[in-house]
Amino acid sequence: MAGQGFVYGIAAAITCAIQLTGYAVAYSLKTETFYDILGGVNYLALALWSAIAGSIDAPLNWVDDPRKILVTILFICSRGWLLIFLAWRAHERKGDSRFDEVLGKGGGQPQPFGFFVFWMAQAFWVFLISLPMLFVNSS
Secondary structure, eight states: OOOHHHHHHHHHHHHHHHHHHHHHHHHHHTOOHHHHHHHHHHHHHHHHHHHHHTTTTOSSOGGGOHHHHHHHHHHHHHHHHHHHHHHHHHHHHTSOGGGTTTTTTTSOOOOHHHHHHHHHHHHHHHHHHHHHHHHHHHO
C-alpha cells in the first residue's frame, strides 16, 4: 500500500510543480491570468493523484470504498465549482487588481518576490485544503 507519507509527499511535489511553473510563466508574461485557473487545476490533480495512489495495494481499491468515492466526488465538485467561478470572475473583471502592484502595472516597479509569495501562498492553501481528502484516499 502506498503509505500516507508517500501520498502526501508526492501531492506536495505536484502542488509545488504546478505553482512554480505557473509563477514562472505568469511572471514572464506579466499576467495573473493563470493564478486562479492553476489553483483549481491543482485541486483536481491532487484528487486524481490520491485516488490512484490510494488504491495501490490497498485492502479496498478506491472504486470499492464508498467513503473514498464520496469524499473525492464531493471534493472535485466543490473545487470544480470554485475553478469555474474564479475563471468566470477573472474573465468578467479583465484581470485581478491584487496583482497590479507586484506586476508593475500602472508604472510601478515589478516585484518578482512579491508575485512569488502570492503563488506560494496559493500552493500552501491548496495543499492545506486538500489534506482531508488526501488522508481519506491514502488510508
